[in-house]
Each structure stands twice: as C-alpha cells, then as structure tokens.
Amino acid sequence: MFDFVRRRDWYYLLSLLVLVPGIISLIIPPSLKPGIEFTGGTTFTVRFAQAVHQDALRSALSELGHPEAVVQRTGESEFLVRTRELEGSAAAPEIGPAPPSERDTIESGLRQRFGDFLDNNGNVSNRFIDFSSVSGTVSEEIGRNAGIAVIFASVAILLYISWAFRAVPKPFVFGTAAIVALLHDVVLVLGTFSIFGKVFGMEINTMFLTGLLTVMGFSVHDTIVVFDRIRENLRRGEGRDFSECVNASLNQTVARSINTSFTVVLVLVAMLLMGGVTIRDFLLVLLIGIISGTYSSIFVASQLLVTWEERDIQRLLRRLLPWRRRPAPVETEG
Amino acid sequence: MRGWRNRVLLGLIVVLTVFSVVTVWPSEPNRYLPSFIPWPVGQGIKFPWIKIDGGAITFHLKEARAMRLGLDLRGGTRLVLEADTSQAPDVNVDQALATAAGIIENRVNKFGVSESEIQRQGSDRLAVQLPGIDPEKARDLVGRTAVLEFREPKFDESKNILTCQGGTVTYNPPGCDGGQEVAVPVGSITQQMEEGIIWVPAQAVGSDGLQKDLTGRFLKNNTFVSANNVGLPILNFEMTKDGAPLLEQVTNRLIGLPMAFFLDGEPIRGTDNRILAPTVRAVISDKGIIEGLSADDARLLSIQLNGGALPVPLKVLQQEEVDATLGEDSVQQSVIAGEMAILIVMLFMTSFYRLPGALASLALFVYISIVLAIFKVWPVTLTLAGIAAFVLGVGMAVDANILIFERTKEELRLGRSLVAAIEAGFSRAWSSIRDSNVSTLITCAILYWFGDQFGASLVKGFAFTLAIGVLVSMFSAIMVTRTFLRLTIGTPLARHLGWWVADVAQVRGPAAVTPAPGMPPQSASGGGE
Numbered sequence: 039m040f041d042f043v044r045r046r047d048w049y050y051l052l053s054l055l056v057l058v059p060g061i062i063s064l065i066i067p068p069s070l071k072p073g074i075e076f077t078g079g080t081t082f083t084v085r086f087a088q089a090v091h092q093d094a095l096r097s098a099l100s101e102l103g104h105p106e107a108v109v110q111r112t113g114e115s116e117f118l119v120r121t122r123e124l125e126g127s128a129a130a131p132e133i134g135p136a137p138p139s140e141r142d143t144i145e146s147g148l149r150q151r152f153g154d155f156l157d158n159n160g161n162v163s164n165r166f167i168d169f170s171s172v173s174g175t176v177s178e179e180i181g182r183n184a185g186i187a188v189i190f191a192s193v194a195i196l197l198y199i200s201w202a203f204r205a206v207p208k209p210f211v212f213g214t215a216a217i218v219a220l221l222h223d224v225v226l227v228l229g230t231f232s233i234f235g236k237v238f239g240m241e242i243n244t245m246f247l248t249g250l251l252t253v254m255g256f257s258v259h260d261t262i263v264v265f266d267r268i269r270e271n272l273r274r275g276e277g278r279d280f281s282e283c284v285n286a287s288l289n290q291t292v293a294r295s296i297n298t299s300f301t302v303v304l305v306l307v308a309m310l311l312m313g314g315v316t317i318r319d320f321l322l323v324l325l326i327g328i329i330s331g332t333y334s335s336i337f338v339a340s341q342l343l344v345t346w347e348e349r350d351i352q353r354l355l356r357r358l359l360p361w362r363r364r365p366a367p368v369e370t371e372g
Numbered sequence: 373m374r375g376w377r378n379r380v381l382l383g384l385i386v387v388l389t390v391f392s393v394v395t396v397w398p399s400e401p402n403r404y405l406p407s408f409i410p411w412p413v414g415q416g417i418k419f420p421w422i423k424i425d426g427g428a429i430t431f432h433l434k435e436a437r438a439m440r441l442g443l444d445l446r447g448g449t450r451l452v453l454e455a456d457t458s459q460a461p462d463v464n465v466d467q468a469l470a471t472a473a474g475i476i477e478n479r480v481n482k483f484g485v486s487e488s489e490i491q492r493q494g495s496d497r498l499a500v501q502l503p504g505i506d507p508e509k510a511r512d513l514v515g516r517t518a519v520l521e522f523r524e525p526k527f528d529e530s531k532n533i534l535t536c537q538g539g540t541v542t543y544n545p546p547g548c549d550g551g552q553e554v555a556v557p558v559g560s561i562t563q564q565m566e567e568g569i570i571w572v573p574a575q576a577v578g579s580d581g582l583q584k585d586l587t588g589r590f591l592k593n594n595t596f597v598s599a600n601n602v603g604l605p606i607l608n609f610e611m612t613k614d615g616a617p618l619l620e621q622v623t624n625r626l627i628g629l630p631m632a633f634f635l636d637g638e639p640i641r642g643t644d645n646r647i648l649a650p651t652v653r654a655v656i657s658d659k660g661i662i663e664g665l666s667a668d669d670a671r672l673l674s675i676q677l678n679g680g681a682l683p684v685p686l687k688v689l690q691q692e693e694v695d696a697t698l699g700e701d702s703v704q705q706s707v708i709a710g711e712m713a714i715l716i717v718m719l720f721m722t723s724f725y726r727l728p729g730a731l732a733s734l735a736l737f738v739y740i741s742i743v744l745a746i747f748k749v750w751p752v753t754l755t756l757a758g759i760a761a762f763v764l765g766v767g768m769a770v771d772a773n774i775l776i777f778e779r780t781k782e783e784l785r786l787g788r789s790l791v792a793a794i795e796a797g798f799s800r801a802w803s804s805i806r807d808s809n810v811s812t813l814i815t816c817a818i819l820y821w822f823g824d825q826f827g828a829s830l831v832k833g834f835a836f837t838l839a840i841g842v843l844v845s846m847f848s849a850i851m852v853t854r855t856f857l858r859l860t861i862g863t864p865l866a867r868h869l870g871w872w873v874a875d876v877a878q879v880r881g882p883a884a885v886t887p888a889p890g891m892p893p894q895s896a897s898g899g900g901e
Contacts, residue, residue, distance in 0.1 A: 165506075170692035187822035194814045202807045245757060248819060248831045252764070252838070255815030259808040263775065266804035294771075294778045301720060301774075302767035305713035309763060312709035317760055324760070 042288040043281045046341040046350075053222060053338060060229015063236060070228065071235035073243040074172045076184075080124045082141075082166040085116040087154045092117070095152070102147045103140075110239055116167075123171055141169065184247045191251055192217065195258050202262070206269050211346050216261045219339035223257040223330040224250065230326055245320040253327025260295060260335035267291050268340070280347040284340055292336065299332040375862060381855045389738050392745035399438065404707045439748055441503070442755035442833060443694050448503035449510040452690035455496045464671065465496050471672060472686060473498055475635060476514055489753070493824070498686070511688065520588025520677065521634040522619075523571040524626055525649075528555050531629060535561070535568035544637045546572045558628060558651075566647060571632050571639065576621035578614065586622055588677070590615025595674045600663065605670040607662040609677060620657040627652050633673065642669040706759045713763060714740065717770055725777045727871040728794075731856040732773040732849070739769045739848035746840055757834040765841020768812070772849030775801040781873055790866060794857055798850065805850070809842050816842070 063069070074081050092111055099107040099119065108120040124140040149155065149164060157163040199216050203209045227250060234240040267287040277283035303325065310321045345351070398404055401411035443450050455465050455472075473490045480488045480502060489501040502510045526534040526546065532555035539551020548570060556565060574586045595609040611619050622631075630649035633640045639647040648669060650662045665673065718736060721729035743762060747754055780797030788796065816839040823831030865871060 166693075168694055171690065173689045183822055187818055191815055191818045194818065195811055198807075198811055198814060202810075244823075244831055247822075248757065248834055251815055251819050251822070252834075255812045258811045262808045262811060263804045266807060270800075270803075290782060291778075294774050297720075297724065297774045297778075298767070298771040301717045301770045302764065304716050304720070305710075305763045305767055308713035308716070309706065309709045309760065312705055312712070317757055320757065321760065324764070 039286070039289050040292075041285060042292075042336065043285045043341060043344045046337075046344060049337040049341055053334075057222070057225055057229060060226060060232060063232040064225075064229055066236075068235070070232050071239065071241045073241035073246075074120065074170070075243050078172050079120060079122050080141075080169070080171040081118065081120045082169040083112065083116065083118050084148065084166050085113070085156045086152050087156050087162060088115065088152060090115050090117075090152045095119075095148075098148060098151050099144070102144055104144070123173055141166075184244070187247070187251060188254075191254055192220070195220070195254065199258070199262070199265075203265060203269060206272060208346075211343060212265055215339045215342040215346075216258060216265065218342055219261050219331075219334035220254055220257045222334045222338050223253055223327055226330045227253055227323055227327050231323070240319065243319070245317060246323055249320045249323030249327065252324060253331060256324075256328055257331035257334065260299075260331045261339045263294065264288065264291050264335050264340050268343070281344045284344050288336055288340055295332050295336060299328055302328055375859075378855050378858045381851070382859060385738060385852055385855060389741050392738075392741035396439075396741060396744040396748055403704055404711070439744075440751040440753050442753045442758065443501055443503060443692070445755060446503040447694050448501065449505050449694075450502075450690075450692040451500045451510055451514060451688055452493065453498045453500060453514065453686040454689050456687045457496065467668075467672065469496065469498060476500060480513055497689070506693065510691075514686065514688075520591070521637075522574040522586040522622065523632045523634050523639075524574045524622065525629060525632075526553070526570040526572050527629060530555075532557050533561060533629065534570055535565050536570055537568060541568055541570055543571060543634070543639070546570050558630075563646070566649070569630075569647075569649075571634065574622045574626075574631065576618040579617060584618060586615070586618050590618055591677060595677045597667075597670045597674050604663065605665060605667045607665060607670045607674055607677075608659070609662070610659050611657070616658040619660070620655055623652050623654070623656045623660075627655070633677070640673060642666065643672070648673055710759060710763050714766060717766065721770060721773070725774075726873065727860065727865065728773075728777050728780070728853075728857060731860065732770070732777070732853050734856060735773070735848045735852040736766065736769055738852050739844055740766070742848070743841055743844050746844070747837070752837060752840070753833055754837075755833045757831070758837040761834045761838035762841055764838060765845055768809070768842055769845035769849045771808075772801070772805045772845060773853055775805055776849070776853070784873055790869070790872060791861055794861070798854055802850075805846065809846060812842050813839060 092109055095117055096107065096109045099105075099109065099121070104121045106122055110118045110120075112118045124144075145155075145164065145166065154162045155164060155166070157165070157167060196213055196217055200209050200213045203212045206212060231240060231242060231246065235242070264287060267290055268284055271277070271283050271287050271290075272280075277286050306321055306325045306328070310318065310325065397412070399413055401413065405411055455469055457465060469492060473492065476498070477488070477490050480490075480500075488503065489499075491499045493499045500510070500514055502513070505513070528534065534553040535556050536548035536551045537554045540549045541547075541551075542549050548568075551568075553570065561569075575583055576586060578584045590612050592610040592612055595607060598606050598608060600606050628651065630651050632647055632649040639649075642648050643666065648665065650664060662670070662673070714736070718733035721733050721736075723729070725732065743765065746752065747758075747762075752758070776797045779801045780793045783793035783796045783800075784790070816835045819835035820832055820839075823833075823835060860866065
C-alpha cells in the first residue's frame with residue numbers, strides 16, 4: 039500500500055509551483071485575452087494565393103481605414119484579422135441589393151493589393167474563409183451570463199455535494215475540500231490560458247467557457263468517486279484513524295482514477311491531433327482540466343480532509359510562532 | 373429464472389442495437405470506415421411515429437436519412453437578430469417576433485434551405501441558422517421587405533366562388549393541381565372549402581392606364597385597431613393616392629365576396645390558422661375598415677399590413693459565417709479521430725480488464741450506436757462541440773465500467789466467488805457512479821441555460837449531447853455490461869480465472885491474499901464455482 043497522505047505538504051507545494059506562474063500572469067493585466075464574443079468586433083480569416091508579408095497586410099488594412107486591425111499569421115499566407123465591428127454587417131438591407139458593406143470594401147481592397155484569395159481547398163476565391171461579427175450589446179451580455187453560469191454551477195455543485203455527503207461527519211469539510219480542488223483546476227486552466235494569451239495571443243471565447251464549466255463538472259466527478267470511497271470506509275471503520283482510512287481509500291481508487299483519466303485523455307489527444315481546428319482550444323481546456331482534476335482529487339481534495347483532521351494548520355502556526363510551541367503529536371505512519 | 377430474464381434482456385439489447393446500427397449507418401460508409409472493405413450503403417430508416425398535435429394523434433412515417441449537422445460542420449451563416457422597438461414602440465414584441473420567425477421560416481423554406489433553425493432567444497431576439505447560405509444572401513432572406521398582396525377569389529359571372537376540389541390548390545401561380553374547379557355560391561362555402569379557394573392577385577387599372585397588382589406599396593403604413601360601439605375590434609386602414617382608385621375598382625367588383633392578404637405568396641392566417649378573408653361590404657377607395665376579426669387577429673394583421681413585411685424591423689446583432697469546406701473536412705477528421713480513440717479505449721479495456729473489459733467494449737459499441745441513433749432520430753443538431761461531448765460520454769461510460777471492475781477485483785481479492793464479486797462490484801460502485809453522473813448532469817443543465825441565454829448553439833448542443841451521453845452511458849455501462857457478464861458466468865468461460873483478472877496470483881489461493889491493514893484476513897475461495 040502506497041502512503042499517499044504522509045507527504046501531503048509536498049503535494050501542496052507542487053500544486054503551488056504549478057499554479058503560481060498562471061496566477062502571476064492572471065494578475066498582470068490583461069489577465070485573459072477576450073475574443074470578440076466578449077468585446078464586440080469582427081474577425082475574419084483570409085488566405086492569399088501569393089506570399090504576403092504580415093506587415094504589408096497590416097499597413098494595407100490601415101490604408102483601408104482599419105488601423106486598429108490585429109493581424110495574426112495562422113498559416114502560410116493565411117491570416118486571422120480582428121477589427122472593430124464592421125459597419126454594414128450590422129444592418130439589414132432595405133429592398134434591393136445590399137449596399138457594399140465594409141467587408142466588401144476590405145475584400146476588394148485586399149484583392150487589389152495582394153491578388154486573389156484562396157478558399158479552404160486551395161481554389162481561387164474572392165471571399166474570406168470565415169467571417170464573424172458580434173455587436174457590443176450582445177458581448178456585454180455574454181460576459182455577464184458567463185459569470186452567472188460559473189457562479190451558479192459552483193453553488194449547485196456545492197449544494198449537491200453537501201447533500202450527497204450529508205451522512206458523513208463534517209459534510210462541510212468534504213464540500214469545502216471538493217470546492218478547493220475545483221478552484222485548483224479552474225485557476226490552473228485560467229492561468230494556463232492567461233499565459234497562452236500573452237505568449238501565443240490565444241483568445242478566450244464561449245467554447246473556452248464551455249470547456250471550463252465542463253472541467254468543473256469533471257473535477258467534482260473525480261473528487262466524488264474518491265470521497266464516496268472514504269464515506270464507505272469511514273462507515274466500515276477502516277484503518278486505525280482518519281488519515282489511514284483516507285489513505286486506504288486512495289489506494290483502492292487510484293487505479294480507477296488513473297485508468298479513467300487515461301482513457302479520456304487518450305480520446306482527447308486523438309481528437310486534438312486529428313480533429314478540426316474549431317474546437318482545438320476547447321479540447322485543450324478539457325485536457326488540462328481533466329489531468330488537473332484527477333491530480334487534485336487525489337492530491338488536493340483528499341489531502342485537505344487529512345490536513346483538517348490532523349490540525350496541520352494549527353501545527354504550522356505553532357512552528358511559525360515559537361512562543362506557542364508545544365510538544366507536537368507523534369506523526370502517524372501507514 | 374434468472375437466466376431466462378437475462379436472455380430476454382440480451383434479446384432486447386440486441387434488437388435495440390441492430391435497430392440503432394441500421395438507423396445510423398452512413399450513406400457514404402467509405403468516408404468513415406476503411407475503404408478496402410465493400411461496406412453496404414446506408415439508406416436511413418423510416419419508422420412509424422406518433423405525432424400529437426393539439427389533441428389529435430396521428431401516425432406517420434418518420435424518416436431519419438442523414439445526421440443533422442450544425443453550421444460548423446456544414447458551412448453557412450448564423451445571425452442573431454434583435455427587434456428594433458425604437459421604430460415601432462407600441463408593438464407587442466412577443467407576438468411580432470413570433471410572426472417574424474414564421475415569415476423568415478417561410479422565405480427560407482421557399483429558398484430551398486433545408487434544416488434551417490429559427491429560434492426565439494431571450495425576450496426580443498431571434499437566432500437564425502442557415503446552413504449552406506452566405507451572409508449576404510442570409511441577410512437578404514431575413515431582412516428583406518416582403519411583398520404584401522391583396523388577393524381575390526377566382527369567381528364566375530354569377531359571383532360563385534371557384535374552389536379546388538379533389539386536388540391541391542396552388543397560389544403561385546394560382547391554380548388547382550390535379551383537381552377540378554367547382555363553382556360554389558358564397559353562402560355555401562364551408563370551413564373545409566375555404567382552403568380550396570383559388571386566390572388570384574387583385575388587379576386594377578391605374579391612372580396611367582396600366583394593369584396593376586394591388587400590393588402593399590399602395591397601402592399607407594398607418595393601420596390601427598380600434599373598437600366599434602359594441603367593443604368589437606375594427607382594423608382601420610388607408611390607401612395611398614395612387615392606391616385609392618385601384619382599391620375602388622377591386623372592391624367594386626368584389627362586393628359580397630371575400631378578400632385575402634398574402635405575404636410572400638402565402639395567405640396571412642389568423643390565430644385559428646384559417647385564412648383571414650374579410651368579406652367586402654362596400655366600395656372602398658381611400659379609407660376602409662375591416663370588421664369581424666378577433667382582437668388578436670386584428671392586431672396581427674395590422675402589424676403585418678404596416679410593416680409590409682416583418683412586423684417589426686430586425687437588427688443584425690451577431691453574424692457568423694463558416695466555410696462549408698472547412699466543415700466537410702472537420703466532420704471526416706473528427707469522425708476518424710473519434711473512431712481511433714474509441715478503438716484504443718477498447719484495446720486498453722480489453723488488455724487491462726480481460727474478458728470483462730472485452731464485454732465492456734461490446735457494451736461501448738451498444739452505447740455508441742444508441743447515442744448516434746438518438747442523435748439522428750431526435751434529431752440533435754451535431755456540432756464539433758457535440759462530437760467532443762459524445763466522445764466525453766464514451767469516457768464516462770468507460771469510467772463506470774472501470775469503477776465496477778476495480779470493485780470486482782477487490783472483492784475477488786477478498787476471496788469472494790466470481791459471481792458474488794461481480795454482483796458486489798455493481799452494487800458497491802453504484803453510489804459513486806450515481807453521484808458523479810448527477811454532478812455532470814447539473815453542469816449540463818447550467819451549460820444549456822447559459823447557451824440558451826445568448827443563442828450560443830454550440831454550447832447548447834454540447835450540453836445536450838453530453839447529457840444524452842451520460843444518461844445512455846448509465847444504461848450501457850450498468851444494464852448492458854451486467855447482462856453480458858451474467859450470461860457469461862454460466863458458460864465454461866467462467867472457469868478460466870485468468871480471463872477475468874490479470875493478476876490471478878493475488879486472487880487464487882488463501883496464501884496469496886494480502887489483507888489490507890485493519891481488515892480481518894478472510895479465507896479465499898478462488899474460482900467461480
């Protein structure tokens with residue numbers, strides 16, 4: 039039997055080491071790079087038949103009246119461009135053909151300068167590959183609703199855990215430990231994407247939020263499986279004390295935790311490597327979140343139960359504040 | 373007794389699976405399956421379905437031919453439209469949007485866009501998905517002002533209305549397809565005959581001497597609803613200067629006959645779904661009233677006459693265009709990626725959990741066919757996120773089995789018989805399967821609400837597909853796997869313990885049993901029988 043609980047301080051330290059860079063990145067504004075769904079604006083992807091330099095495209099866009107355009111290279115002479123919300127795309131036309139929109143102006147302007155576009159199959163085309171536009175009013179709402187959804191999900195999960203574990207002594211401790219593990223996973227994902235945003239210019243969108251909410255669900259899923267075993271072992275009086283009981287439970291569930299995550303990670307990696315580009319960020323969120331979720335269910339949530347029971351914090355305080363030093367209780371070994 | 377029950381269950385599972393596989397079998401199997409095998413081509417499936425429509429129950433053949441693919445997989449345009457109430461402050465937004473949705477749907481269907489989706493979103497928005505349509509065309513379809521026409525019934529010299537009997541009445545051009553035109557006196561028109569009236573555009577000669585259709589452009593946009601002296605609603609309308617002489621000619625010849633209003637070639641219908649066709653009582657030139665409508669119908673007609681089109685101007689808030697070719701590649705790539713992943717999972721399960729793992733892989737196959745069949749028959753609009761949700765569901769299904777098998781292994785180690793260990797594995801693992809799946813379902817519900825709030829169909833689709841996956845996975849991982857296992861236990865397969873657990877040594881003899889600390893050592897009776 040592997041002793042999971044003895045080295046819990048090291049696990050906390052490992053978690054901290056992984057979390058801290060992300061937290062620092064989150065503190066430095068902009069913490070996350072919001073996509074147009076949250077700020078309003080227009081993005082489009084354009085692929086040129088000829089080689090086009092990024093700077094040339096930038097200055098061309100500026101000549102066409104879009105000095106604010108952010109140009110990002112996504113492939114060989116393929117660019118992702120983000121501008122303010124293009125006018126004309128937000129008004130339905132009256133009777134008759136639609137007047138040339140700002141989009142048309144940009145498309146024809148760029149074709150004049152750099153030649154034909156290509157579509158996804160490499161055929162000559164006169165349109166952007168994709169185009170999406172979100173007005174400011176919606177984006178504000180999306181941001182607000184996203185916040186509500188995350189808070190609502192946390193509260194609902196907390197309520198469910200306290201209900202499911204109402205029979206154990208101190209259900210509040212179980213609920214709190216699960217939520218701390220949940221926060222651990224959420225902060226890790228947010229931090230990672232904050233760093234990605236600063237380094238690779240990765241933006242967050244509604245799919246990112248969907249991924250985040252799913253990770254929350256899965257994090258709790260993992261934690262519940264371990265807690266369920268602890269609940270059962272407590273009832274059966276397994277182990278000499280609480281920490282032994284937790285340790286036994288971890289040993290009994292660790293194979294399941296790893297095997298399950300392994301299969302899900304397997305599936306996600308396959309999708310990530312072979313699937314389409316559209317959900318790449320989303321899969322990345324799930325991948326990071328699920329690995330973190332498995333780690334935190336074993337090395338954060340369960341350890342916190344032991345930390346609480348063994349009064350680690352009081353002991354730490356005694357060590358830090360020597361005048362309160364008293365003989366420490368003998369550490370239990372498994 | 374028990375064996376009999378399990379055999380019935382197995383039969384049900386087999387029937388369900390065969391039905392599902394036939395349903396989901398693709399029409400181009402070579403795109404998704406190794407092409408060196410000559411796969412049969414899927415035909416889709418037709419099956420009887422009960423439709424309950426306002427109390428009337430009808431049976432019809434429901435057809436599921438192809439998966440319904442979302443925009444990200446098919447290409448097309450998504451628009452979010454908002455009712456611009458600043459231009460029509462007194463409009464009942466709710467009703468106006470419902471009408472607008474109907475008009476847009478009608479146009480889109482006529483344009484030949486299949487599987488368009490028009491959904492109400494929040495209080496004053498519509499989300500419109502138009503697969504295979506570029507944004508300019510989409511904006512034209514959605515925002516264009518429709519043609520409002522005044523139409524009169526086809527009638528003979530003695531003012532008998534010609535109705536279409538034994539065939540289908542058509543409006544554009546007006547005619548009677550495969551039936552006969554039968555003259556019926558106005559007074560004898562029954563409610564059933566109303567649908568057979570052949571409505572033709574009301575024409576009149578303009579001041580310039582030309583024959584003209586009487587359309588919405590001759591109507592002023594100031595109709596309003598008032599009440600008569602007994603409190604019944606009256607719709608007041610006014611013609612333009614050019615329009616007045618036209619309407620005068622039309623109403624002159626129509627006295628005693630009904631007149632209908634057509635939008636985009638379709639009759640405007642009342643809340644009872646009957647064509648609104650008030651009878652002309654007097655010659656009307658510049659101003660007129662329509663009586664005898666219900667309050668709702670009067671308001672609805674007023675809105676449509678005023679707008680000439682959409683009862684409320686719509687503003688585009690959000691538009692998204694996805695290139696169709698990106699979609700096609702994505703579908704194939706994602707499907708193949710999913711297949712590879714599932715194969716690897718099955719291999720893993722079989723090598724790690726031996727025979728139970730192989731049976732769980734079989735159950736996984738059942739899970740996959742059932743879920744896909746639900747997607748096709750419902751139909752659930754499948755997006756890339758939906759595919760991800762589906763694959764996560766595979767993970768969940770496998771997770772439940774892993775929980776059960778780990779538990780079974782433990783029970784074997786404690787020295788239980790194979791039968792008892794398996795049964796204990798299922799019953800002990802149940803509470804954690806239930807709790808963890810409920811937490812995922814809670815997340816799904818919240819995600820669905822979140823997606824619904826701002827028409828993020830991708831998010832909604834993800835939540836919905838994940839929820840279906842979770843529910844079916846509970847069925848497959850528990851019911852299906854258990855039935856398979858119970859049936860195998862009775863066969864000679866159960867004699868080879870090595871096929872059931874990888875580390876036989878730990879399970880076999882009492883000597884090999886290493887009791888967990890704090891647990892009384894038990895005598896083990898390894899083996900099945």
